[in-house]
Amino acid sequence: MAASLVALALASLLTAPSSALPACPLIFGHGGYPTGANAWERDQVRQPNNPTAIRRYQSWGASGVEADLQLTKDGTKAVMWHNTSTWGLTGTKKNITDIWWAAGDTALKGRTINRGIFEGETVYTFREWLTAMKSAGMIGLVEIKPEARQSLLSSNATIKSRAWAEVLDPVKERYQSQEIILYSHNSEIAAELRSRVSAAGMTKVLSGGPIWPEVTKWEEPPPSWTLNESAWQGALDRGAKRVATDYTPQFNAWLKGKCQ
Numbered sequence: 001m002a003a004s005l006v007a008l009a010l011a012s013l014l015t016a017p018s019s020a021l022p023a024c025p026l027i028f029g030h031g032g033y034p035t036g037a038n039a040w041e042r043d044q045v046r047q048p049n050n051p052t053a054i055r056r057y058q059s060w061g062a063s064g065v066e067a068d069l070q071l072t073k074d075g076t077k078a079v080m081w082h083n084t085s086t087w088g089l090t091g092t093k094k095n096i097t098d099i100w101w102a103a104g105d106t107a108l109k110g111r112t113i114n115r116g117i118f119e120g121e122t123v124y125t126f127r128e129w130l131t132a133m134k135s136a137g138m139i140g141l142v143e144i145k146p147e148a149r150q151s152l153l154s155s156n157a158t159i160k161s162r163a164w165a166e167v168l169d170p171v172k173e174r175y176q177s178q179e180i181i182l183y184s185h186n187s188e189i190a191a192e193l194r195s196r197v198s199a200a201g202m203t204k205v206l207s208g209g210p211i212w213p214e215v216t217k218w219e220e221p222p223p224s225w226t227l228n229e230s231a232w233q234g235a236l237d238r239g240a241k242r243v244a245t246d247y248t249p250q251f252n253a254w255l256k257g258k259c260q
Contacts, residue, residue: 022236024259025243028141028210029057030066032218032246033082042220044116045088049080051132052121061252064139064179064210066244069126070096072108075151075163077101078126078170079108084147089123090114097150101125127170134178141209141244144184144193152189164196175202181209210242211235218246225250233258 031046031053033039048057048065057065068082077100085095089111102109113121124132126142133140144152144167151163171180182197182205184190197206213235216223225247232251235243236258245251 021258021260022239023241024255025235025240026063026139026210027061027248027252028064028066028139028242028244029060029062029248030244030246031082032222034219035217040083040085040087043083043088044220045082045113045118046116047082049082049129050113050118050121050124051129051136053118054129054132054136054138056117057248058136058138060249062138062248064141064242065133066141066143066210067129069142069144069148069167071148071151071163071166072096072101073099074156074159075148075154075166077108078166080124080126080129081108082145086111088113088115095147097147126166130170130174130178130180134174139179139181139208141181141183144182144186144189146184146186146189148184149186149189152192164192168196168200168202171202171205172200175205179208180205182206183209208242210244211240212244213240214245214247216246222246225254229254 029048031048034042047068048054049067054065067080070079070081071077072079079101081096085093086108087093091111092106094106096108099106099108101107108123111123113119130140151159154160154163171182174180182193184193194206197203213231214228215231216227228247232254
């Protein structure tokens with residue numbers, strides 16, 4: 001009888017789940033951007049602002065991505081781009097807020113990325129990007145870039161209304177069936193965003209974002225991912241459910257055996 005109990009206990013230990021391992025966090029891929037003076041000159045356009053990049057980050061293990069929303073002149077089109085200007089794209093260098101989407105000889109539409117791993121891809125509208133994200137089953141974390149204040153905070157009521165419609169209408173159309181998270185580092189845009197989203201009954205799009213534990217400052221070529229191991233471990237120890245990283249494939253590989 002005692003022997004059989006011991007055998008049962010051993011069998012239970014061998015077949016029990018590894019409960020000591022924490023749950024794996026969802027990974028949000030972010031395209032690293034250089035710091036310091038003239039950082040834009042070193043930018044390799046790694047940002048997941050286009051369908052090719054979305055699929056690449058997904059293949060690296062991401063469940064979501066952080067991407068960048070800009071507005072063209074007078075808030076006429078919400079587009080997915082990260083630099084203040086068209087640096088990194090074909091055509092004459094112009095600030096995004098100074099050009100139209102499809103009109104004029106400096107139009108943004110049709111320009112293509114001219115460097116980095118996504119060379120040849122074009123610029124997409126916010127609606128087009130959201131469609132690509134839904135097709136991939138990815139969570140969209142969208143930063144409204146500070147430059148958008150030109151139209152989102154305009155003293156011209158027509159421009160301001162049009163600009164916010166460009167940002168929020170595509171979200172209203174999709175947020176019930178697709179997870180979309182909006183935020184901005186610009187405090188005035190963030191306050192206006194909260195007000196408008198609350199008024200529209202869409203406060204869920206302001207929550208659910210990941211933590212950003214990494215300690216490296218991105219550069220080209222990138223610093224070693226190993227510099228972040230301690231920060232990653234700390235996030236895992238604290239039970240982080242969602243983690244954003246500039247090192248998507250490396251972080252995904254690092255998690256193996258550390259979580260379930």
